Amino acid sequence: MxxxxxxxxxxxxxxxxxxxxxxxxxxxxxxxxxxxxxxxxxxxxxxxxxxxxxxxxxxxxxxxxxxxxxxxxxxxxxxxxxxxxxxxxxxxxxxxxxxxxxxxxxxxxxxxxxxxxxxxxxxxxxxxxxxxxxxxxxxxxxxxxxxxxxxxxxxxxxxxxxxxxxxTHAQMEQALATRHQIGQAMGLLMARHNVPENEAFNRLRRFSQENNMKLREVARLVCEQGALPRL
The missing domain is CATH 3.30.450.40 (GAF domain)
Incomplete structure (x- = not known):
């Protein structure tokens, strides 16, 4: 060889x-x-x-x-x-x-x-x-x-x-995409309910915990529906 x-x-x-x-x-x-x-x-x-x-x-x-x-x-x-x-x-x-x-x-x-x-x-x-x-x-x-x-x-x-x-690269890309989507969801909640940034995030987090859903999935639904989903 x-x-x-x-x-x-x-x-x-x-x-x-x-x-x-x-x-x-x-x-x-x-x-x-x-x-x-x-x-x-x-x-x-x-x-x-x-x-x-x-x-x-x-x-x-x-x-x-x-x-x-x-x-x-x-x-x-x-x-x-x-x-x-x-x-x-x-x-x-x-x-x-x-x-x-x-x-x-x-x-x-x-x-x-x-x-x-x-x-x-x-x-x-x-x-x-x-x-x-x-x-x-x-x-x-x-x-x-x-x-x-x-x-x-x-x-x-x-x-x-x-x-x-x-x-590692794929995980980083997914993390960045998730962060961006959570940011979008927070912006929608802030505009819809006239709440500050920390309250918008807390609403996402509480919904995630109460419904046993991943935070990124909650954010995706908010981006699609413009509000927290009704389950």
Missing amino acids: DWRKFAEQIGAMAHDLLEQSSVEATMERISGSATDLVVGCDAAGILVLSGTRSVSLAPSEGLVAELDRLQRELGQGPCFDAARRSTGERVFRIADFSEAEPRWPAFVPEARKRGVGSMMGFLLYTEDEDFGALNFYSRRPGAFTEESERAGVLLASHAAVALSAAR
């Missing part, structure tokens, strides 16, 4: 990831980069575990989502283990799906029926209670080498940073 070329490619990818406009676009670019940069990779995707839920994100093809669903139904698989960090390992690799695999005895034969020859899974990030894994698949047994694994580790590391940055 030409590591000089790989370094140039992953450097360009890292810059490109930070230029994406949304978390979804960032994840799709990560999956696309996996098939471009990791030798032997035919398909890739991200699996996220949040509490008892599992979600397939940005699968490069339908097979990836199908394999995530299969692992969810069976309650076992390398992607789940990578995401859960259940063994303390950061990387999981199945070199040949035609051979018995004691770690995941139910998953491997079912995946082989679907045309999977080999795969790797990498712990991607941890944020709050969410665990994630970046997963690579090949239709050919023995497709992933030690070099493939090293390349996967580097890609997963860059992907984790980019994904965290994208989430």
Whole structure:
């Protein structure tokens, strides 16, 4: 493997990831980069575990989502283990799906029926209670080498940073949008009821608490209706 070329490619990818406009676009670019940069990779995707839920994100093809669903139904698989960090390992690799695999005895034969020859899974990030894994698949047994694994580790590391940055940016944008909408709602109440700013905010807050609604939802309804809603 030409590591000089790989370094140039992953450097360009890292810059490109930070230029994406949304978390979804960032994840799709990560999956696309996996098939471009990791030798032997035919398909890739991200699996996220949040509490008892599992979600397939940005699968490069339908097979990836199908394999995530299969692992969810069976309650076992390398992607789940990578995401859960259940063994303390950061990387999981199945070199040949035609051979018995004691770690995941139910998953491997079912995946082989679907045309999977080999795969790797990498712990991607941890944020709050969410665990994630970046997963690579090949239709050919023995497709992933030690070099493939090293390349996967580097890609997963860059992907984790980019994904965290994208989430932080999205949260900041949402916070600013919420603040703006609350300000609009306060302005409407001030004009309608001829009350000062602090009283307008207190009315929004009391309505939120009394009706068990998020403040931003109350503000949205006020902006739509011009007054506090009648529930």
